[in-house]
Amino acid sequence: MGTMKILILLLLSALLLVTEITAQHLKQRRDLTEHERTEHHRFDDVEKWARVFEDTARDEWQMPNEVIETIGIAKGTVIADIGSATGYFPVRFARVATEGQVYGIDIESNLVDYLNARTAREKLPNLKSILGDPDDPKIPERVDLVFICDTYHHIHKRGKYFENLKKYMQPEGRLVIVDFRKGDLPVGPKDEMKLAEEEVVRELTAVGYRLQPNSAQLPYQYLLVFDLNVNRPE
Ligand SMILES: C[S@@+](CC[C@H](N)C(=O)[O-])C[C@H]1O[C@@H](n2cnc3c(N)ncnc32)[C@H](O)[C@@H]1O
Structure with missing residues (x-):
């Protein structure tokens, strides 16, 4: 040849x-889903995100003490924080629910490791971070409270997700969503990533959650409290 x-x-x-x-x-x-393609590794740089999420300047507008007071967390409350990241809220919950249990659920293993190391450092035996799946938080027991801050819009196929979530909640359990209002704000994600409060309420009531009134007044975020719309005997 x-x-x-x-x-x-x-x-x-x-x-x-x-x-x-x-x-x-x-x-x-x-x-790959759209979520995995565009967002899955957004939180790779743990140290960078720890600086963002745990920035003390956040306290001014996040008002964590007011949030905890509004929700009403007791010593024995069992809580799952979905999208726990570096532990901004779960660490504070664990300091109040000293006789309860707090689970920090995240889908990024480096954030789960970070929070578990922080838990050991800050001596919080009642806080444990767990790796969840994007479509199932895998909470190890039924909880009194599911708390989701700035994470709702990251969850895809939300109808199925929140339908499935009920199996991890006590019948009297509550679901709390905190997220950024639509509009041009000095903090939070781009407007196109955000979901309006009415949209969140519409989605969750469609799968059986019931909105309960609350008195929270946060400068940039809405705080929504839901219970499970189960029929209880009179
Ligand atoms: C904007 S951060 C919010 C962090 C935290 N909640 C706070 O207030 O500081 C979103 C977090 O949600 C996590 N996340 C995204 N989708 C998730 C899902 N389906 N289940 C659990 N965590 C998720 C991300 O890995 C990230 O840590």
Whole structure:
């Protein structure tokens, strides 16, 4: 075979290989959900996010003590914080629910490790961080309170997710959502990522949660308290 023919054959083989690799890559991309493609590794840089989430300047507008007072956390309350990240709220919950249990659920293993190390450092035996799945928080027991701060919009297929969540809640359990209001705010994500309060209420009432009144007044966020709309005997 002449050198030219060998070169053409080599070139064709290389072309076939590149086409196959590209096809496989495109298939893998199609198999990933939009969430996994765009958001899954957004929280990789733990130290950076710890500086953002735990910034003391946040306390001024996040008003964690007022949030805890509004929700009404007791010594024995069992709580799951979904999207616990570096522990801003779960650490504070654990300091109040000293005879209860707090689970910090996150889908990023580095954040779970970070929070468990923080728990040991700050001696909070009643706080444990657990790796959840994007579609199932895998809470180890039924809880009195599920708390979700600035994370609701990260959850995909929310109808199914919140339907499934009920199995981790006590019949009298409550679900609290804190998230940024729509509009141009000095803090929080871009407007297009945010969900209006009415949208959250519509989605959750559609799958059986019932909105309860509360007195929270946060400068940039809404705080919604739901219970399970179960029929209780008179
Ligand atoms: C904006 S951060 C909120 C952090 C925290 N709640 C706070 O107030 O400081 C969103 C967090 O939710 C986590 N997350 C995203 N989707 C999730 C899901 N389906 N289940 C649990 N955690 C999720 C992310 O890994 C990230 O730690």
